[in-house]
Amino acid sequence: MLLSLIRKEFTLELRRRAVVSGIGLYLFAIIFICYLTFSLRRGSINEATWSALFWLAILFSVINSVAKSFIGEKKGLSIYYYSVASASAVILSKIIYNTLLCLLLSIVGFILFSLFISNPVKDVPLFLLTIFLTSIGFSASLSLISAIAAKTNNSNVLMAVLSLPVLIAVLLMAIRATKNIIDGLERNTSYDELVNLLAINCIMTALAYILFPYIWRS
Amino acid sequence: MKFWLKILAAVLIVYVHIGGLLIDVPRLNILNETIRNLYFHVPMWFGMTGLYTISLYHSILYLRKPSLETDHRAIAFATTGLVFGILGLLTGMLWAKFAWGTFWTGDPKLNGAAITTLVYLAYFVLRGSIDNQEQRGRLSAVYNIFAYAAMIPLLFILPRLSSSLHPGSGGNPGFNVYDLDSKMRLVFYPAVAGWFLIGYWISTIRVRILTIEEKSAELDYAKQA
Numbered sequence: 001m002l003l004s005l006i007r008k009e010f011t012l013e014l015r016r017r018a019v020v021s022g023i024g025l026y027l028f029a030i031i032f033i034c035y036l037t038f039s040l041r042r043g044s045i046n047e048a049t050w051s052a053l054f055w056l057a058i059l060f061s062v063i064n065s066v067a068k069s070f071i072g073e074k075k076g077l078s079i080y081y082y083s084v085a086s087a088s089a090v091i092l093s094k095i096i097y098n099t100l101l102c103l104l105l106s107i108v109g110f111i112l113f114s115l116f117i118s119n120p121v122k123d124v125p126l127f128l129l130t131i132f133l134t135s136i137g138f139s140a141s142l143s144l145i146s147a148i149a150a151k152t153n154n155s156n157v158l159m160a161v162l163s164l165p166v167l168i169a170v171l172l173m174a175i176r177a178t179k180n181i182i183d184g185l186e187r188n189t190s191y192d193e194l195v196n197l198l199a200i201n202c203i204m205t206a207l208a209y210i211l212f213p214y215i216w217r218s
Numbered sequence: 219m220k221f222w223l224k225i226l227a228a229v230l231i232v233y234v235h236i237g238g239l240l241i242d243v244p245r246l247n248i249l250n251e252t253i254r255n256l257y258f259h260v261p262m263w264f265g266m267t268g269l270y271t272i273s274l275y276h277s278i279l280y281l282r283k284p285s286l287e288t289d290h291r292a293i294a295f296a297t298t299g300l301v302f303g304i305l306g307l308l309t310g311m312l313w314a315k316f317a318w319g320t321f322w323t324g325d326p327k328l329n330g331a332a333i334t335t336l337v338y339l340a341y342f343v344l345r346g347s348i349d350n351q352e353q354r355g356r357l358s359a360v361y362n363i364f365a366y367a368a369m370i371p372l373l374f375i376l377p378r379l380s381s382s383l384h385p386g387s388g389g390n391p392g393f394n395v396y397d398l399d400s401k402m403r404l405v406f407y408p409a410v411a412g413w414f415l416i417g418y419w420i421s422t423i424r425v426r427i428l429t430i431e432e433k434s435a436e437l438d439y440a441k442q443a
Contacts, residue, residue, distance in 0.1 A: 165337040
């Protein structure tokens with residue numbers, strides 16, 4: 001059931017292409033604006049600034065893309081899914097799909113950033129690991145928040161309001177780990193942050209898994 | 219709430235105010251007399267955490283067995299907790315102005331506290347934007363649990379990871395068992411208990427107000443029908 005739900009998400013996505021192309025364009029636009037802003041300065045970009053800019057761009061792209069996961073769905077479709085699949089399958093499929101989406105966005109963002117602005121990342125595998133853990137964190141929190149916000153009246157505003165504080169913890173760890181990687185420090189200095197990310201991911205995913213059936217009922 | 223607990227709360231708070239301002243405190247560099255803020259700033263945070271925990275408990279109860287009473291309790295304790303949090307931030311800012319020279323710094327504990335306040339403010343925004351009562355109770359209970367889970371790393375885990383000027387991390391003495399002067403304990407422990415009891419008392423009154431408002435709305439509705 002889980003696999004078929006995930007396959008369903010991918011098929012819908014490839015068919016409509018609205019979300020991915022919209023978000024891709026958004027990402028590209030942000031990165032281009034960053035490029036224009038920073039090409040005005042002669043010197044290269046500060047490491048901490050690179051890290052913060054990168055994660056900000058990823059954050060806003062990810063919020064916009066995951067927001068559409070529950071909010072865009074029509075009423076009748078939700079009732080159909082409710083009758084066909086268990087709540088845990090639905091939320092897990094959403095989380096996995098959103099994780100893959102976030103991962104794709106982050107990697108594309110990383111490539112674009114390296115193209116337009118310099119790439120100061122020295123330890124690429126560790127950076128990819130950081131991106132992977134952060135994607136899971138974003139995806140788990142945002143999927144649950146999106147499910148909550150979808151049931152309210154002004155869901156788009158609420159999505160932004162509800163999601164930003166919760167993501168700050170994940171984002172802080174990611175920015176710190178990225179800064180360590182950019183500084184070229186050894187792997188075990190970022191170890192703390194990555195373990196923290198893993199722990200927060202476990203908490204968020206477990207919470208989303210447990211709490212989703214209560215939201216799903218109506 | 220038991221009557222003697224209310225009297226105790228009032229007595230403790232009066233004692234903390236009078237004793238806190240009159241009893242001698244050890245004078246250290248930079249802090250001097252501002253250490254007296256300890257009796258107000260720190261119990262605010264203990265009180266906020268305690269009240270949010272009670273609110274979390276009622277949210278979990280609501281999810282297991284939905285009832286209006288439980289929903290009212292969850293929201294009342296969260297409201298008082300939020301007020302305590304904002305007061306904690308304000309007392310902290312005042313203290314920072316005297317001790318550090320500025321109202322705010324880029325400290326993880328301060329930022330974590332501000333973000334926790336934002337998270338719970340978002341809780342109230344969420345409640346305001348759902349009309350259906352049962353759905354509102356359910357969704358806000360879910361978000362309450364989520365917000366508490368977000369608060370734990372923000373306030374307790376992240377600040378301990380890095381050194382800071384705020385007491386309790388990075389080599390600064392915290393206000394735990396070994397660092398606190400014995401004379402200050404005379405006021406500090408009653409302060410924590412007193413402020414928490416006051417917060418609990420205010421929350422119970424708020425629950426009663428919500429219940430009465432609900433009943434009065436029901437009666438109006440029945441009269442019109």
